[in-house]
Amino acid sequence: MNSAQIEIQLIASLVAIACTIPGTFLVLRKMAMISDAISHSILPGIVIGFFITHNLNSPLLILFAAFTGIITVILVEYIQKTGLVKEDTAIGLVFPALFSIGVILIAKNANDVHLDVDAVLLGELAFAPFDRLLISGVDVGPKALWIIGVILLITITLLIAFFKELKVSTFDAGLAASLGFSPAIIHYGLMSVASVTTVGAFDAVGAILVVALMIAPAAIAYLLTTDLKRMLALAISFGVLSAISGYWFAHWLDASIAGSITTMLGLIFLLVYLFAPSKGIIAVMYREKQQRTEVSLLTFLLHLKNHNEFEERHVNHLREHINWQKVRAKTVLELATKNNMIIVENNIVSLTKKGDKFTSKAIDYIITNEDAQIEDMKDDFFLFRG
C-alpha cells in the first residue's frame, strides 16, 4: 500500500464513522430521509458561500452550507406542521427546490469554477489525497482528512457528553421535555451535526455516499442488537468495514470508490437481513416453523394428558385424533422423546413426569398469560418467546 491508498482508506473510514453517529439517531427517530434532503439542499448554501468568500476552501463555506441544511430541516417541519402533507412529502417538496436553486446558481454564475453537479453528487475519493493542507508551507496531510477529522472529534465529544439526553429524547420526547431536556434543542443539535458532517464529507465522497453512510450502517446494526450502545458500535464497525472493503473492491474493479462503498453497504445489509440471528428473514422463518411444531407438540401432550385409555394413546390412533397432516408426526414424536416428555411402550405412548409437568405449566401460561413462571421454558421453546 502506498501512502495515497492509506490516506484514502483513512478518509473513507473517518467519514463512515462521522456519518454513522448522527445517522444512528436519525434512523431511530425515523428521520432517515432528512439526511437525503440535507445532502442535496446544501448545494445553494455552498454556491452562495462561494459568491461571498470567492474561495472554495474557506471554512465559512462549510458553515454556510450547514446553515442551509438547518434551513431545510426548518422548512420541512414548517410544511409538515400545516398538516397538509406528511413528512416524507414535505422533504420531497423542499430539497428538489433548494437543490435546483443551487444548480441554477451554478449554471448562471459559476461556470468557470470547479463546482459541477456530478462532483457534488458522486464526489471522488481518489482525488482527495492530492488536495493537501499546507501549514506555513509544510504539508500536514490531505485537507479532507483534517476537515472530517475535526468534525468527527466534535461529533464524538458531543455524543459522549449528551448520550443520555439523545437517548431519552429519541425514545420519549414527552418525558425529555417534562424533565427539562428540551427536545427542540437536542433535535436541532443533532440536525446541525448531521448538516456539518454532510457538508464536510460530501466534498470528499459525494452526497450519495454520505446518505448511504448515514442510513445503512445504522439500519444493519438495528437488525442485530437491542442495545443502543451496541447498536452504535456495530454501526460504526459496519461503516468502516464497508469503507475499507469498498476501497479494495473499487481498486480491483478500477471503479468509483464511493460507488463501491455504497455497493458494499448494500451487500452487507442484504446478508444481515437474511442471516441476522433473531430479526433476519431466515431466523424468522425458522422460528415460525419451530413454533408450528411446538404447537403440535403441545396439542399432542395435552391429548395424552387428557386420555388414559390405551386405544387413545396407541401410536396408530394418534394420527387420527390429532390434526397431524400439517406437520410430520415424526418431528413431533422426536421432539417429545428428545426432551424426555414421553415414553413409548408396546406402541402405547405415555407422558413422563416431566412431560406432565410441562403440559400443565404450558396450559397454565396460555390461560393466565402470567409470564414470570415460564421464564425458564423460554430458553428451550420458541413458542413462549412472544
Place this chain on the structure above:
Amino acid sequence: MSKKIAVKVDDLTVAYNYKPVLWDIDLEIPEGVLMAIVGPNGAGKSTLIKSILGILKPIAGSVAIYGKPYEKQRRLVAYVPQKGSVDWDFPTTALDVVMMGTYGSLGWIKRPRQKEKKAALEALEKVGMLAFKGRQISQLSGGQQQRIFLARALVQNASIYFMDEPFQGVDATTEIAIINILKELRKAGKTVIVVHHDLQTVPEYFDWVTFLNVKKIATGPVKDIFNDDNLTKTYGINYKVSIQE
C-alpha cells in the same frame, strides 16, 4: 380545613395549528388527592397534561405547581405518558427505561451511576417487574410495558404524578396492582392525577374527578360531582343508561 393547592391552572387555552383544543381551563387540584380526568377521545386530556408539564406551549393562560411555574418545580413532578406515544422497538431494556426517570435529577451531561441504578431496581421490584429488567422492551406485554412506565415515574420520587391512561390495555390483575400503588402514593401524601376511561371504576379508585371536554365541565370530590348530569354534559349522550348496565 384549607388544603394546599398542588396544581393551579388559570385561563389555559391550547391550540394545534391555531385550532383550540382546550378552551379557557381553570383548575385547582388540592394536594393529596387521587384524581381522575375523564372525557371522550379527543377531549384534550393528554393535551391538558402536556401543557401543565410544559411539553406544549399554551396560547394563553398559566400553570402553577405549588405556586411557582413548572420550570422551577420540575423535580416535584413525574409523568407517565400515554403508552402509544413511544416507539417500543427502541433498542433498550426495561431497566434502562426506568433509569430514564432519574435523568431529571441528574441534569444535563451527568450520567446515572450506581445510586440511580439501585433506585431503578427498587422501582422495578415495586411494580413486580424485577425479573424482566434485562428484557428488550418490545418483548414485554402491554401490561408489563405499562408497569415499566409506572416504575419510571416512581423512580422520579416526585410529589405530583401525572399519568396518561395507565390502565390502557392491562388485565384485571395488573390494574389492581397499579391502583394499589397509586393509593399507596396518595397515602404518602402525594398528589396523583390519572387520565381514566373506565367510568365504572371512578368511584372505587378515585376521590377527586375532573370532567373535561375541550372546556372544563366540572371538578371536585367524586362523591359530590360524579353524577349523570356531569357525565351527560361531558359525553354528550345520556349516560344514565350505560352506567347502570
